[in-house]
Amino acid sequence: MSMPAPGVYIEELEPVLDAVDRRLIVATQEGLPRVPQPYHALAAQIGVSAAEVMARLRRMLETGVIRRIGAVPNHYALGFRANGMTVWNVPDGRVREFGQKIGALDFVSHCYHRPRHLPDWPYNLFAMVHGRDRAEVEAKVARIAELLGEADRGHAVLYSTRILKKTGLRIG
Amino acid sequence: MDAVDRAIVNDLQGGFPISEHPYAEVATRLGLSEDELLRRIDALLENGTLTRFGPMYHAERLGGALTLAAMKIPAADFERVTQIVNAFPEVAHNYAREHEFSMWFVLATETPERIGEVIAEIERATGYRVYNLPKLEEFYVGLRFEV
Numbered sequence: 001m002s003m004p005a006p007g008v009y010i011e012e013l014e015p016v017l018d019a020v021d022r023r024l025i026v027a028t029q030e031g032l033p034r035v036p037q038p039y040h041a042l043a044a045q046i047g048v049s050a051a052e053v054m055a056r057l058r059r060m061l062e063t064g065v066i067r068r069i070g071a072v073p074n075h076y077a078l079g080f081r082a083n084g085m086t087v088w089n090v091p092d093g094r095v096r097e098f099g100q101k102i103g104a105l106d107f108v109s110h111c112y113h114r115p116r117h118l119p120d121w122p123y124n125l126f127a128m129v130h131g132r133d134r135a136e137v138e139a140k141v142a143r144i145a146e147l148l149g150e151a152d153r154g155h156a157v158l159y160s161t162r163i164l165k166k167t168g169l170r171i172g
Numbered sequence: 173m174d175a176v177d178r179a180i181v182n183d184l185q186g187g188f189p190i191s192e193h194p195y196a197e198v199a200t201r202l203g204l205s206e207d208e209l210l211r212r213i214d215a216l217l218e219n220g221t222l223t224r225f226g227p228m229y230h231a232e233r234l235g236g237a238l239t240l241a242a243m244k245i246p247a248a249d250f251e252r253v254t255q256i257v258n259a260f261p262e263v264a265h266n267y268a269r270e271h272e273f274s275m276w277f278v279l280a281t282e283t284p285e286r287i288g289e290v291i292a293e294i295e296r297a298t299g300y301r302v303y304n305l306p307k308l309e310e311f312y313v314g315l316r317f318e319v
Contacts, residue, residue, distance in 0.1 A: 017235070025227075028226050028227050030226070031224055032188070032227070034195075034210050034213055034214055035210075036196065038195070039192075040192075050192075054191070057190050060227070063233070064233050065229060065230055066228065066230065067228045067229070067230050068186075068187055068227075069188040069226065070185050070186060070187065070188050071181065071224070072225070073185065073221060073222055074221060074222065074223045077221045095309070096311075099309065102311070110310075111310075111311040112311065113309040114306065114308060115305060115306070156271065158269040158273070158276070160268065163267060164257075165263060165265060166266075
């Protein structure tokens with residue numbers, strides 16, 4: 001067995017959330033307070049010091065429990081009205097190779113390997129492409145098809161027509 | 173939305189500071205007063221330009237689980253099924269898409285086992301099959317809109 005490289009001891013990186021972390025997560029489910037000292041406001045709410053709130057948020061960012069602190073725009077409101085979920089059928093052995101290439105494109109916001117459900121659903125690679133209109137999305141889809149070449153064994157673009165529900169993550 | 177709002181939306185998609193006066197810090201780099209920044213963020217949330225402002229949690233790392241699920245729902249039955257699916261608190265997002273697979277939703281549950289249970293409950297309640305499409309590998313997540 002080869003020695004693992006330093007820093008890849010996955011078990012040690014598993015975040016352990018205690019009761020205070022949980023209270024902090026619940027307190028920020030609706031977002032960060034919009035007051036000059038939001039971390040102090042959270043501290044008062046959950047009964048710890050502001051320094052502790054900030055230290056815990058930093059730790060959760062480091063361990064990846066928090067992806068980032070920031071804003072989530074409504075892409076419809078921003079004028080990105082054509083939202084195409086592009087799905088591709090590529091050879092299983094090349095999913096990672098193409099996933100990395102497609103994910104690196106600046107117009108792709110998410111790229112995932114997902115399972116097929118044959119025969120109904122033959123697609124195993126998903127890439128979200130956003131554009132101001134469908135022509136813009138189609139042009140981007142053509143660029144992905146070109147990149148895949150003959151590894152593209154079929155693809156589809158699923159445009160979203162309506163947001164039926166959108167809520168934050170519920171935990172508690 | 174004016175140029176100042178656009179600068180705010182672009183800036184806030186990056187890392188918001190963890191500090192004593194984080195809004196003042198952001199306001200300074202945008203050339204605004206803290207008060208104006210706070211007022212504009214409130215307005216952007218209120219008018220729906222922003223859907224959320226705060227920490228974005230990584231569900232799997234909270235001990236929970238996430239999956240993407242799809243259903244083939246005929247147009248005539250779409251509203252009924254939407255109501256049933258949306259009533260599940262585990263359904264975080266739900267989108268209508270132009271395809272035979274017409275309903276796409278994200279399930280976020282506190283435990284991995286709960287994903288399968290919710291899928292079975294949705295299938296029972298709606299009478300339609302739910303296709304479970306969990307991510308097997310993530311290549312990039314950089315959802316960011318320059319405006």
